[in-house]
Amino acid sequence: MVGRRGFLTGGAAALAAPRLARAGAGIEVRDVLGNRVALPAPPERIVLLDATDLISMAALIAEPGARLAGWASVPRLDLGRADWLAPEGLPVVGKLSPDTVSAEGILALSPDLVVASAYMLPPGGSVLESVLRAAGIPLAWTGGHDRALPAGDKLDRAMGFWGAVLDRPQAARELAAWGRARFDAVRAATSGPRPRTYMEIMSTYDTCCWAAGHAFWGGIFEIAGGHLLEASDGWGAKLGPEGLIAFDPEVYIATGGSFAPELQPGIAPGLDPEQGREGLARAAARPALKDSTATRAGRVHGIWSGLATAPLMAPVLADCLGAWLHPETGAELDPGSTLAALNDRFASPLPGPLWLSLDAT
Structure with a gap:
């Protein structure tokens, strides 16, 4: 650690x-x-x-x-x-x-x-x-x-x-x-074209599609070199499945949590990662996403909602995004080490999973 x-x-x-x-x-x-x-x-x-x-x-x-x-x-x-x-x-x-x-x-x-x-x-x-x-x-x-x-x-x-x-x-x-x-490390490691990215807030299996807004998430995506769906200048915005299909994201990032596991991917401290991946796969299989470039390329990821809402967790989120959006130049980014450094400050460390990927081995 x-x-x-x-x-x-x-x-x-x-x-x-x-x-x-x-x-x-x-x-x-x-x-x-x-x-x-x-x-x-x-x-x-x-x-x-x-x-x-x-x-x-x-x-x-x-x-x-x-x-x-x-x-x-x-x-x-x-x-x-x-x-x-x-x-x-x-x-x-x-x-x-x-x-x-x-x-x-x-x-x-x-x-x-x-x-x-x-x-x-x-x-x-x-x-x-x-x-x-x-x-x-x-x-x-x-x-x-x-x-x-x-x-x-x-x-x-x-x-x-x-x-x-x-x-x-x-x-x-x-x-x-x-x-x-x-x-700074993430920004330096994320060169090249900015992939079209759909970050979904309030990811649920039975609805679509809530897109992350620029005012809240735009800065972190700028650091990580991503092109966020132009949906909202605020917290987020609802768009129809047709709009998401037309955007055709190259990377899909869901948010999950510990409450209502029957409605969203179970990604939160102390939960079972395999169950979280099953939920992530279910979210990516919805009609608006199942044939997207992101899903077909295996670039489907999920984060614990706390990475996006707690300011101190933002460096961990930046490492995740940099590695996912730029897998070649960002290959050396290690969100696990970043989380370990942060956990050293807590009297009771935060266990995983705080992020998941469908293509993880």
Whole structure:
């Protein structure tokens, strides 16, 4: 397993991270959107509106669950296991969409910080945002949908924020520098034509077709040298089977998870890889994909949804994409080693499968 020093290899790039200012016991940080967030003291009762932030926290402190008062969108974390650094019975204040978040539930927990992503709380004057500000509860964002912001900068800002909030700034700088080094390595290894790529979000056996949007995934595909289906400038977009057939992807990448295995490929930490491959084959056999160039060429792959939703997992996803989209120039990319380096930071490592391929031996 790669040691912590591995995070510093090639990682001397400057970190444009949120700064931490101390005035007495108070701290001040900037979130990923550039908002200034003032806290009277280091937060001990945090509410996560996007549960995937637990992964960033877990890379910086050993018991992140001890700092949580509640959370929402727990299925988005989708770990496929019950023993990963979050206490049982943690209050849930929302499900998988912004309209399910309960302002009353959050207020009842008396948090000293609420942390959101643009997916779970679109910034810009929502009712929930107004309620929290009126109650004097600090609010910050760790994920945005800024298409123009490079993936490395997004990682810098997210980890810089958590490093400041959790008083682990040096560890956060190391992680962000490591991530930038991985992005640079993938970019350097992915030369040549950009293959037509269909990345499917919410892959299910009985529906088609949800295409990944550029605002969320475009940057990572730019690093990996892929031509993403022009479907959406946002999170994603629904298109008909005819549109996917006309696009004729050269590479198909599904997303899977641990919930609803009867509806989607079972790809998540701790699940059976063979069952995951069976699900991946079933997804690729749908009418809109079964005769595609990707399926006929055996270029069918699947990822755990957490690789796409958790910022800290993005370097692992970049390694996977680079190797899949450019198998000749990217042959030396090794997402397994990248995951091992990241796992060295977690008190409880994430087991596979986090990605699968139908052509794997």
